[in-house]
Amino acid sequence: MEASELHTGFRLAMVQMAVGAVKKANLQRATSLVAEATKNGAKMVILPECCNSPFGNEYFADYAESIPGESTEAYAQAAKDNNIFLVAGSIPERKDGKLYNTTTVFNPEGSLIAKFSKMHLFDVDIPGGITFQESKTISPGDDLVTFDTPYCKVGLGICFDIRFPEFSKLLLDRGCELLVFPSAFNMTTGPAHWELLTRARAVDNQMYVAMVSPARDETASYVAWGYSTLADPWGKIIGKAGHEEAIVYGDIDLDYVKKIRSQMPLMKQRRSDIYKVMDLSNN
Ligand SMILES: O=C(O)CCC(=O)C(=O)O
Numbered sequence: 001m002e003a004s005e006l007h008t009g010f011r012l013a014m015v016q017m018a019v020g021a022v023k024k025a026n027l028q029r030a031t032s033l034v035a036e037a038t039k040n041g042a043k044m045v046i047l048p049e050c051c052n053s054p055f056g057n058e059y060f061a062d063y064a065e066s067i068p069g070e071s072t073e074a075y076a077q078a079a080k081d082n083n084i085f086l087v088a089g090s091i092p093e094r095k096d097g098k099l100y101n102t103t104t105v106f107n108p109e110g111s112l113i114a115k116f117s118k119m120h121l122f123d124v125d126i127p128g129g130i131t132f133q134e135s136k137t138i139s140p141g142d143d144l145v146t147f148d149t150p151y152c153k154v155g156l157g158i159c160f161d162i163r164f165p166e167f168s169k170l171l172l173d174r175g176c177e178l179l180v181f182p183s184a185f186n187m188t189t190g191p192a193h194w195e196l197l198t199r200a201r202a203v204d205n206q207m208y209v210a211m212v213s214p215a216r217d218e219t220a221s222y223v224a225w226g227y228s229t230l231a232d233p234w235g236k237i238i239g240k241a242g243h244e245e246a247i248v249y250g251d252i253d254l255d256y257v258k259k260i261r262s263q264m265p266l267m268k269q270r271r272s273d274i275y276k277v278m279d280l281s282n283n
Pocket residue numbers: 049121122158159160161163183184185186189190193
């Protein structure tokens with residue numbers, strides 16, 4: 001990228017959309033909220049985890065698609081029509097006889113520029129809280145994925161991936177200044193950890209971190225927490241939704257990332273003679 005093409009900031013929009021049981025209606029809703037976000041100046045728009053389908057093992061196979069497919073074609077068109085980068089939440093992806101929880105990214109021309117499948121699956125058993133075993137139906141992805149924009153390099157994760165500090169650290173080491181997590185925490189782990197994890201990953205990697213949830217639907221079998229949140233490299237929350245459908249905006253300032261990293265040069269102060277986070281992946 002030429003230096004003249006680089007920008008030092010841009011407006012990001014987190015679309016906390018209400019997701020229902022009708023795929024076509026979900027796609028239409030996503031498309032119209034992306035258009036609204038763009039009208040308000042967003043250059044990058046992020047949708048939540050599993051936004052073409054309800055969240056649950058009982059739904060994934062029925063709503064699954066290959067890529068390209070109905071959902072990703074709608075997302076590509078929305079990116080192109082609005083001339084924005086679109087991080088298109090996630091969909092259950094069918095590939096080689098397996099299902100993956102996959103996010104796709106489209107550039108302003110509508111081309112698919114990145115695809116990431118959730119690497120850490122949400123398998124938990126919290127008595128009196130939540131029991132979920134995503135690995136019953138979904139297979140984990142194995143690839144770390146980043147994408148380039150005229151603003152900065154962006155790293156992708158999905159929901160539970162945020163709980164693994166090494167994962168985000170590897171994305172930092174690949175040059176990211178913003179991490180984006182289409183997500184869907186729940187009524188047990190949301191109040192306990194959602195904001196804490198968003199701020200923690202922002203502070204320990206000195207970067208912007210966006211966690212984007214569906215709106216809460218008390219009638220759903222999986223009740224999402226909501227509260228889509230954007231934290232800055234100092235760990236301050238600069239955008240936050242409630243639990244209803246909303247679009248939250250945040251201004252990303254890449255000079256601020258540089259400032260924080262130079263005032264407190266954590267990357268240089270690591271004791272790599274004592275410990276290391278090693279990237280063993282092949283990409
Ligand atoms: O980490 C959590 O508490 C929730 C994770 C989750 O819901 C998911 O990965 O889909």
